[in-house]
Structure formats: C-alpha cells, structure tokens
Amino acid sequence: MEQPSELLERFARGDLDAFESLFRQFQGDVFRWIVRIVCERGAAEDLTIETFWRIHRAHARFDPERNFAAWARRIATNTALDYLKVARREVELPEDLPDLRSSALGDPGVRQDVRERVGKAFGELPAKLRVTATLALIEEEPYQEIADALGISVGAVKLRVFRAVRLLRKQLKQLGVEP
Amino acid sequence: MNHQNDDDKIRQLLKQNIRPVNQELERDLWPHMLRRLEERPAAVPWFDWALAAVVVLSIILVPSTIPMLLYHL
Numbered sequence: 001m002e003q004p005s006e007l008l009e010r011f012a013r014g015d016l017d018a019f020e021s022l023f024r025q026f027q028g029d030v031f032r033w034i035v036r037i038v039c040e041r042g043a044a045e046d047l048t049i050e051t052f053w054r055i056h057r058a059h060a061r062f063d064p065e066r067n068f069a070a071w072a073r074r075i076a077t078n079t080a081l082d083y084l085k086v087a088r089r090e091v092e093l094p095e096d097l098p099d100l101r102s103s104a105l106g107d108p109g110v111r112q113d114v115r116e117r118v119g120k121a122f123g124e125l126p127a128k129l130r131v132t133a134t135l136a137l138i139e140e141e142p143y144q145e146i147a148d149a150l151g152i153s154v155g156a157v158k159l160r161v162f163r164a165v166r167l168l169r170k171q172l173k174q175l176g177v178e179p
Numbered sequence: 180m181n182h183q184n185d186d187d188k189i190r191q192l193l194k195q196n197i198r199p200v201n202q203e204l205e206r207d208l209w210p211h212m213l214r215r216l217e218e219r220p221a222a223v224p225w226f227d228w229a230l231a232a233v234v235v236l237s238i239i240l241v242p243s244t245i246p247m248l249l250y251h252l
Contacts (some may be wrong), residue, residue, distance in 0.1 A: 007205075008225070016216075020209065023208075023209055023212055024207075024209060027204060027207075027208050027209070028203070028204045031204040031208075032202050032203070032204070035202050036202060039197060041201070045204075045208060045211075048204075048208055049208055049211050049212050052212055053215055056216065060185055081180075114192075114196065115196045118193065118196040118197065119196065119197065120190055122193065122197055133193070134197070134239075137190045137193050137194075138190075138194055138197055140192050145211055165186055168189055168193075169185065169189060172189075172192075178191075
C-alpha cells in the first residue's frame with residue numbers, strides 16, 4: 001500500500017498522529033511477518049509492539065522518500081531475531097529415543113513425537129539460520145524479499161538455507177527422525 | 180538430485196510440524212502501544228550522577244588515581 005508522502009514526512013518529524021496512522025495501517029503486516037518467524041502468537045504481539053517502539057524511536061532517521069513497509073519489515077526481522085537469540089525453544093526429550101520411520105506416521109502418538117523432535121531440532125538451529133530457514137523453507141518467501149528483510153545478499157540467503165538444511169538433517173538423524 | 184530430494188523432504192517435515200495455525204492479528208494493538216509510549220524512561224538515580232562527577236573530577240585533578248581506578252574496575 002502506498003503511503004501519502006505528507007504522512008511519512010509528519011512521521012519523520014515526530015508527529016504522534018502520523019505514527020498512529022502508520023501503526024494502524026501496518027500492525028497486521030508486521031504481526032504476520034513476525035508470527036511466521038517466531039511461530040508463537042503471544043510473542044509475536046509483544047514483538048509487534050517492540051518493533052513499532054523501535055520505529056517510533058528511529059523516526060528522525062527515516063527518509064520519507066523510502067518505502068515505509070520495507071523499512072518496518074527490516075526492523076521487525078531484527079526484533080524477531082533478537083528475541084530468538086534469547087528465547088531458545090526448550091523441548092525435553094528422553095535419552096533413549098527410538099527410531100521413527102515414515103511407515104509409523106499414521107499413529108497420532110508417533111505424529112506428536114515427530115512434531116516434538118522436529119521442533120527440538122529446529123529450535124537448536126542458530127537464530128540467524130532459523131529465521132532464514134523459516135522464511136525460505138516453511139513460508140516459501142522469495143529469496144530477494146528475505147535478503148531485503150535481513151539486509152544481506154541473495155547469495156548469503158542461499159548459503160544460510162544450505163547450512164540450515166545440513167544442520168537439520170544431522171540433528172534429526174541424532175533424534176531418530178529420518179526425513 | 181538426491182540432495183534436492185532430501186531438501187524437499189526436510190521442507191515438508193518442517194511445514195507439517197512447525198507452521199503456526201493462524202497468522203492473522205485478531206485485536207488492535209494500539210492501546211498497548213500507547214501504554215508503551217507513555218512509560219517514562221528509567222531515570223538514573225542522582226547518586227550515580229554524583230559518583231560519576233567525583234570520578235571525572237578525580238581523574239582531572241589527580242591523574243595518579245587512574246591506576247587505582249583501573250584496578251578497582
């Protein structure tokens with residue numbers, strides 16, 4: 001959605017009404033982007049507010065000629081990344097894990113077990129790889145959009161996805177899940 | 180080719196087990212944002228300012244205290 005440049009200029013000057021208009025216009029987009037990354041609705045709501053808090057503090061640095069949505073998405077990505085670095089997903093699993101083969105996946109108990117193991121393996125990825133893997137593999141966002149949101153090149157995105165898949169394969173194997 | 184297959188399997192596994200159910204925002208967050216904006220930033224206690232002033236003054240007036248300060252840091 002295009003924003004009138006007057007609104008962006010007022011926001012850059014610190015006008016609270018302009019900030020409120022932008023908040024109401026973009027809170028849904030920012031929330032959707034963050035919930036895809038952190039996969040928790042409660043945390044995503046808090047992080048949406050944190051993102052707009054950072055946006056508000058940085059208003060003087062915003063160039064009204066720039067695209068507000070892309071700028072907000074970049075800040076949202078960094079906010080979510082900071083959160084993932086601190087909040088590691090804790091899933092306790094027993095020591096002696098039986099192997100899970102795809103033939104047993106019809107059983108709901110086995111499906112829940114697989115879900116927990118995949119969650120654990122994914123949660124153990126470094127935050128930067130997890131964010132990239134979430135956006136590229138689960139959400140299937142275009143690589144160029146991921147690169148813009150993370151502030152890196154498309155090549156770097158591909159490299160992160162490659163490293164994430166390699167690490168995941170290894171982790172899943174250790175947890176007895178054969179993809 | 181095999182790697183591509185493996186990647187697709189991992190992609191499927193992640194999609195089935197990680198993806199959140201609902202990605203839509205179901206309430207207006209502006210009231211929470213407003214509360215956050217109205218929070219006062221944490222104030223620095225006056226004695227912290229006084230202590231900082233004493234340290235700066237002692238460095239300027241008596242430079243020989245610098246090693247002692249560094250030792251206690």
